[in-house]
Amino acid sequence: FEPITVGIAIGAASALTGYLSYKDLYCRFAECCRSERPLNASALKQDLEEKLFGQHLATEVILKALTGFKNNKNPKKPLTLSLHGWAGTGKNFVSQIVAENLHPKGLKSNFVHLFVSTLHFPHEQHIKLYQDQLQRWIRGNVSACAGSVFIFDEMDKLHPGVIDAIKPFLDYYEQIDGVSYRKAIFIFLSNAGGDLITKTALDFWRAGRKREDIQLKDLEAVLSVGVFNNKHSGLWHSGLIDRNLIDYFIPFLPLEYRHVKMCVQAEMKARGSAVDEDVVTRVAEEMTFFPKDEKIYSDKGCKTVQSRLDFY
Numbered sequence: 186f187e188p189i190t191v192g193i194a195i196g197a198a199s200a201l202t203g204y205l206s207y208k209d210l211y212c213r214f215a216e217c218c219r220s221e222r223p224l225n226a227s228a229l230k231q232d233l234e235e236k237l238f239g240q241h242l243a244t245e246v247i248l249k250a251l252t253g254f255k256n257n258k259n260p261k262k263p264l265t266l267s268l269h270g271w272a273g274t275g276k277n278f279v280s281q282i283v284a285e286n287l288h289p290k291g292l293k294s295n296f297v298h299l300f301v302s303t304l305h306f307p308h309e310q311h312i313k314l315y316q317d318q319l320q321r322w323i324r325g326n327v328s329a330c331a332g333s334v335f336i337f338d339e340m341d342k343l344h345p346g347v348i349d350a351i352k353p354f355l356d357y358y359e360q361i362d363g364v365s366y367r368k369a370i371f372i373f374l375s376n377a378g379g380d381l382i383t384k385t386a387l388d389f390w391r392a393g394r395k396r397e398d399i400q401l402k403d404l405e406a407v408l409s410v411g412v413f414n415n416k417h418s419g420l421w422h423s424g425l426i427d428r429n430l431i432d433y434f435i436p437f438l439p440l441e442y443r444h445v446k447m448c449v450q451a452e453m454k455a456r457g458s459a460v461d462e463d464v465v466t467r468v469a470e471e472m473t474f475f476p477k478d479e480k481i482y483s484d485k486g487c488k489t490v491q492s493r494l495d496f497y
């Protein structure tokens with residue numbers, strides 16, 4: 186080899202390693218978009234199994250959906266999950282777990298975006314404006330980070346039409362105006378279908394069958410039709426359902442007394458205090474349960490547990 190070529194090669198190599206270590210260094214201090222970073226499936230599994238109570242179906246489907254999607258080097262469309270269930274059953278909580286497993290800063294990450302219908306899209310007369318803003322926001326953010334996560338909370342309170350704006354992004358297009366949306370993740374949260382899910386859970390309970398025996402097929406069809414026909418689902422006639430743009434409908438079961446107790450215990454541990462079973466029972470007993478006769482399910486799930494615990 187002649188010295189000049191070797192010199193150039195060494196120069197190029199050191200520039201490259203210099204660049205790499207600079208990038209690594211940079212990413213230690215600032216947040217970097219790592220869309221290609223593989224998902225740590227066992228960490229996600231452990232998080233879901235340890236932290237999310239009473240939701241065997243959601244745990245199973247979310248794990249399957251995310252590992253499948255992240256393992257696929259060439260997804261044909263973005264991943265779209267639609268989470269349904271009664272209040273306080275863990276939909277926001279799970280979104281937070283998912284977000285943290287995709288981008289370590291979770292909901293605080295620059296690549297995770299949370300929209301709340303009543304906060305971000307309150308006025309019916311501004312639907313056009315919201316559609317424009319939403320499209321621009323999503324386009325800009327997916328251009329900056331292909332693996333961006335968008336969470337839409339309170340879908341049931343979203344004015345019909347707003348969600349139409351993002352329909353093209355959820356479809357099977359390779360690119361739209363030079364941007365590919367195929368690595369993005371969209372999560373919709375809604376109470377729509379909660380009554381149908383509760384009815385199924387109650388039927389199982391009344392038949393003396395175990396909650397854990399409820400399978401996805403017992404709920405998925407009911408849910409899809411129930412949500413589609415429900416004017417207040419946010420997805421009503423949006424075309425997202427009939428064009429099969431929602432990959433997974435994920436049911437959240439209503440929480441029982443024992444799950445509420447688990448939430449109280451978890452909250453006590455999170456606050457760094459010892460678990461006092463007496464307090465756990467008292468907080469759980471303060472919650473209200475339905476149906477009137479059987480009193481099986483907490484009507485606010487685990488939602489007010491944290492504030493109730495403040496009194497002890």
Ligand SMILES: Nc1ncnc2c1ncn2[C@@H]1O[C@H](COP(=O)(O)OP(=O)(O)OP(=O)(O)O)[C@@H](O)[C@H]1O
Pocket residue numbers: 236237238239240270271272273274275276277278279374375376440448486487488
């Ligand atoms: N299944 C669960 N397992 C563990 N903790 C839970 C569960 N459900 C709710 N919680 C606790 O209760 C809090 C409130 O729940 P979350 O906000 O996730 O409810 P939600 O289903 O999104 O309700 P809503 O439909 O009213 O928005 C969570 O932050 C979490 O601490």
